[in-house]
Amino acid sequence: MAPRMSEKQQAILFAAVLIAAIAGLYATTLLLQPVPVQASAVHFVRLDVEGMGWSIQYAPVTTNNNTAFGLLLEASAKLAFPVAYVWYQIPQGVFVTAINGSVNGEGRYWLYQVNGVYPNIAADHRALHDDDVVRWSFSTAQEGM
């Protein structure tokens, strides 16, 4: 029969197991973080932003802002319309809350598509390639997905 551990030994064993579990879990969460997109030049990408009763088009010949979110911010700076967003650390990514004064809420949210497909990743982690079309739309539940 194994000897009974003292309270101190139990505390040391518990602390060791706990620290190992926390370290392992933290390492796993780091591995699950989306890989940041490396900046590179893309050509002939197009941005369409569709609000309620208004739309914005932007089509640079070349840009280094090669993410769906980067292109939106570039258009926002060039064409002078405001974009509001929240940056999340876990998992890393942006959540666009308002474009050109149209704020998320009451069943309408800003969603984006790339070449007609809704990506399952935050817009700042969706890399763009030549000739990609990004569409941001102020969608209702019925319109979305």
Next chain:
Amino acid sequence: MRRRWQAVLEAGLGDARTRILGIFLIIVAVVGTVLMRSYANIETVFAASLLAGSLLGRWWTILVPLTALAVLQPLEWSTTYVGYGLNAITGITFFVISGYVFVGFLGRRIRPRVLFRVKSVALLTTISVPVTIAYDLWTAFGEWYFITRPFGVGIRTVLEAQVPFTLYHLLSSLIFVPLFGSIFLFLHTYGWPSRTPAAATKTPDRE
């Protein structure tokens, strides 16, 4: 009549030490969650609810999560999650509150019999793992039903997206449950460190 109410209140809230610890658990739940608000799912309401049920019992099982969420939910819906419709807010709030109350009741069911022992802290920490997963599954279902389902997103996609958040929630539980568990178990058993030994040796009455 007044005496009867007083007796009911005293039975529900426990002795002075239990009341002080209950209020401290509410403060820990609110302040900890507010301080960690930029980290999704790193929060102290879970640990506080589990400890309220397992250490204090009585009305504190419900009072701690409900009071903490009465402060935190309006704060979150008006700042971090601003813009959601009333339907989504009501639905998600129901799932969050019922989830934490469930954690409190589960804590009450597994009340450690041994006070301020490593075994008690280990038991609470171990149990916090499946309970955290169950809580996340419950609230993910609520999120799917009230927020993403109307957009045609399936429950499977929501659960897949939930994985990193649940890992962080587990991390939160593994840090805060043993940390606050040790502190509150000590305070529950011995009271506040005091210079007068007599005041510190009284053991609180257990439900």
